[in-house]
Amino acid sequence: MKGSRPRPGPRILVPAPAAAGGLTRDYAAERTIYRAALAQLHGRFKPAWLGAASSYTAAVYDEPGRTDPATKAPVRLVFLGVNAASSFGDPSTNLSNYLAGIAAGIAGHGALGRPAQVPAGPGGGSAECAAATAASGKATICVWATGQTMGTLAVATGDASISELAGIMRRMRPDLEHR
Numbered sequence: 619m620k621g622s623r624p625r626p627g628p629r630i631l632v633p634a635p636a637a638a639g640g641l642t643r644d645y646a647a648e649r650t651i652y653r654a655a656l657a658q659l660h661g662r663f664k665p666a667w668l669g670a671a672s673s674y675t676a677a678v679y680d681e682p683g684r685t686d687p688a689t690k691a692p693v694r695l696v697f698l699g700v701n702a703a704s705s706f707g708d709p710s711t712n713l714s715n716y717l718a719g720i721a722a723g724i725a726g727h728g729a730l731g732r733p734a735q736v737p738a739g740p741g742g743g744s745a746e747c748a749a750a751t752a753a754s755g756k757a758t759i760c761v762w763a764t765g766q767t768m769g770t771l772a773v774a775t776g777d778a779s780i781s782e783l784a785g786i787m788r789r790m791r792p793d794l795e796h797r
Contacts, residue, residue: 627766628741628795630699634677638697639789641679647694652678659698672703681786686777693777695786698770699794709744709763716761716768717746728752734780738762739788741795747780747787760787769794 636643648656656676677697684693706712721730731749738745743764750757756775760783761768771787778786 627764628791628797630673630675630701630767630769630795631793632673632675632699632701634675634697634699635793638679638793639786639791641681641695641786641790644678644680644692644694647678647680652694652696655696659696672701674698674700679790681777684777686774688774688776693773695771695773695778695783697790697794700768702766702768705765706763706768707765709765712768713744713746713761713763716763717748720750720759724750724752736760736780736784737788738791740792741767743767745784745787747784749775749780758783760784762787762791767795 634643656678659676675698679695679697680692681695685691686693717730717733724730728751731751733746733748736745736747739762741762741764743762745760745762747758747760750759750772757772758775758778758780759770759772760780761770769787769791771783771790773783
């Protein structure tokens, strides 16, 4: 149709919502045990996306009814979401570059397993998940990318397999993004 503009892609909600995909945001954990980790994410990612990102957010979500067998605390997922100032470009390429950056970031004190492609779910784009190992323990991470957004979920490996976290990611995305 003449004069029509393409429908804009999804955007990450900033700040992150109080609930997503049936998980609840754990503000207390963000202020206490995850405070340093979220500050580190903020410090690490702000310079990396300087000029490319218009906004980003980080949050901790608890999965209701599930307890981490090692800590006896709720199963917690860390979410990081980034919106592009204009466009990140090809989602698959950005996803590969982002995961390579994670691998480089933990090199020397950890390793990132081979990423597996998973369905991205609502909002489209590309998604991959992988297992990571570091001195602090093992984690499972899932990342999705569109032309304008990138989202990451991470959880202790004992709390979710790659397929479980991929399913959680697809459930959470409609609440973490908007058009």
